[in-house]
Amino acid sequence: MPPPKPNVRVLRDMKARDGAKANEVARRAYLYISRNQLLPPSVRHQAQLQLNTYGRYTRPTTVKNRCIETGRGRGIMSDFGLCRFQFRLKALRGELNGVKKACW
Known part of the structure; x- marks a missing residue:
């Protein structure tokens, strides 16, 4: 009997986990800078623009526990x-x- 074909949802979740793990430090740094009220608005704006360049599967909120x-x-x-x-x-x-x- 051949092994079962991997489920697309599980593969998507694995991709999201890998992307969130790989970009966690940089995303947190940009989030900190963009939310820091003591910094000038231009620096905060640039940090927000950098955050917007990251893809969908780099956000930790896209990770969801799924049945394997x-x-x-x-x-x-x-x-x-x-x-x-x-x-x-x-x-x-x-x-x-x-x-x-x-x-x-």
Whole structure:
């Protein structure tokens, strides 16, 4: 059986994580300069213009936890990277280490 094709949403999230991580320091510096009221307006304006040149996937707000199996963006178990339904399916099949069905 061939491996499953990666979900587009997951690939987009991975791209956003990489871009946010690579540009974090520079973006924070420009944000600090553009919001600092003690600096002259021309310097603050230039910093804001530099911020506007960054792409969409360099912002940390574009990063969203997604299920690595389905790409679903809700109900994510962050320790496993799975949505609740996929977590349940894998746990019942015994594919998750340390997770067992409870027996009363």
